[in-house]
Amino acid sequence: SVSFEQLESVKNKVIEIKRKIDANLTKSEKRHKKLLTILRAIAPSETIFSTDACQLSYTGVFDFNIPEARKWLHPVGFCALGNALPNAIGVKMALPKTPVAVLVGDGGFMFSMPELLTAKEQNLSLPIIIWENGGYKQIQDDMGVKKINRVGVEGLNPDFVMLAEACHCKSVYADRKELFVEAFKNALSTNSPTIIVVRENFNWLD
Numbered sequence: 001s002v003s004f005e006q007l008e009s010v011k012n013k014v015i016e017i018k019r020k021i022d023a024n025l026t027k028s029e030k031r032h033k034k035l036l037t038i039l040r041a042i043a044p045s046e047t048i049f050s051t052d053a054c055q056l057s058y059t060g061v062f063d064f065n066i067p068e069a070r071k072w073l074h075p076v077g078f079c080a081l082g083n084a085l086p087n088a089i090g091v092k093m094a095l096p097k098t099p100v101a102v103l104v105g106d107g108g109f110m111f112s113m114p115e116l117l118t119a120k121e122q123n124l125s126l127p128i129i130i131w132e133n134g135g136y137k138q139i140q141d142d143m144g145v146k147k148i149n150r151v152g153v154e155g156l157n158p159d160f161v162m163l164a165e166a167c168h169c170k171s172v173y174a175d176r177k178e179l180f181v182e183a184f185k186n187a188l189s190t191n192s193p194t195i196i197v198v199r200e201n202f203n204w205l206d
Helices: 004-023 027-042 055-063 084-094 115-121 137-145 160-166 177-187
Strands: 048-051 100-105 127-132 170-173 194-199
Touching: 027 055, 027 127, 027 177, 048 055, 048 084, 055 100, 055 127, 055 137, 084 100, 084 115, 127 177, 160 170, 160 194, 170 177, 177 194
Parallel strands: 048 100, 100 127, 127 194, 170 194
Antiparallel strands: none
């Protein structure tokens, strides 16, 4: 059996590790954390998050509080792109009464974008948070560190709001915190997917 002292020791080590992580966050990671902190405060505790391989989700892996197992779906290992939306559709159809949300980057979303119509056809209440930072940002950053010229990582994005509307879905550019909160809460009870675009350079993330 584990003693109280041992548990306290582990707890203190975890707290210290988290403090060190917080002290070394990049500017982008601080913005991720700001959004994730707001999201944790407004999302029901039972919400299942279907996440993609994107920087927002990478920060969430170590900084987003998940109260129980099987509430954070993430492509660990193979770093698959585009899985978040189809996975969320499957979860929502299997557990229709459970809140489900999507966290995906702009690049990854385009891998499985047509599945938006599938979600619409099924009238699924899915908030789809697209973190827009101009392509495959993690790969861009890695290329920068290695001083490699960027090749194939700066794709042209569509207007995601117009794209959502073309697919008969709700949509919003969340350029204010209040707009993000309102859009997310409404999306959980709307019989339609809702695309919520959050650009990395939005001022409210400072």
